[in-house]
Amino acid sequence: MKKTAVVRTLGCRLNSADTALIQARLESIGCTVLPDDAVSFDLAVLNTCAVTAEAVRKSRQELRKLKKLCPSAVIAVAGCAVEAAGETFRQEGADLILTNPDKRDLAKILSGHPALNRASGDMTGNFRESAEAVFPFRSRAFVKVQEGCNNFCTYCIVPYVRGRERSRKFDEVVSECRRLVGAGFPELVLTGVNTCAYSDEGRNLGDLVRTVAALPGDFRIRLSSTEPHINNRSILDVMAETPKVCRFLHLSLQHGSDRILRAMNRHYLAGEYADFVAEARAKIPDIHLGSDVIAGFPGETDEDFSVCADFVRRMAFANLHVFVYSPRPGTPAAVMPDRPAAEVAERRAAGLRRIGQRSRQEFIRSQIGKELPVIFETVSNGVVRGWSDNYIQLTVPADSARTGAIVRIIGDEKNLGTQNV
């Protein structure tokens, strides 16, 4: 009888891309992949996240939930939290621990070694993704182009758990994109830990985007997980001259004070970041600029926080994720002195979130009267929801727009939901 499986995902878009590949690999060994809220299954794969201590806690909580939900199932735990705390997951009842490199060989591992627990694997060189991905909606396909990171921000565990930067072969990515467009996906999301670090035999992300955009078909390309750096500016020209590229960039800021940016080992100062943002807005009108920021980093004074809050306000992000700093064991920041008290960090984070909410509302309102290319993807209760290229959610009556294709809609109070923001 065919085995059934579910895959639950926590964390970033890169994890969502990995999940699509895991699902495909499960299908390749004869498993039926059920929706992730299924309550009975033979195998569960939990794709975890370790970006904060809270993310690891949630990953462990999810493991406990899965065990309670379906005690007879085999549970495999994968993802960044495994690299950081694999033994803990095993002690809490995981049957199988999969490192990031193991995910590539999932089919072989599940067929041949049901209780594998290997701590390391190949984390260098090009990487290959040979499976076809499976996606929850037919509207968006994630294409992983890059892995790993060389930046070693002092708070971050990613370079230790995902290894150094490496990229997929250019031709392999292009042919996967061609296949996905041919299969009818109207949006391709290029993902990586830092997609801007893409490099294969002298060809960079701009070359890749231009080549993919030249494929025939009515589709669009979204870039996910981009790090601001002076060397990345050329991507703005590619975006400006290539209409198939969504007007969207998520540029992690992390802090607005130069003193803290240096302590974080970020590779830019606030002024350089602001220049990048100004250039992006000048070249790509109505671009959605999103960001991440950390409150309560070790050594953050009231003065640093107020510089950061002012900077975040000036940047007017369309979307802001605020994290309270949590130490990741093994990273340099974990042993840095003068960490603000938890209540101070929480208060600062709440202040940043309020700023982020205001600027998000302003961005959404600024789109009233503009023509937005939208892909509608989910239908429920007589309405259909979708996303514009500049990443605003729109809602219209279900009989007024088709799903799974790019349609043009004029933004108004109602479809943008401005009355609710």
Ligand code: SF4
């Ligand atoms: S750029 Fe910094 S925060 Fe981002 S993955 Fe690399 S080390 Fe982590």
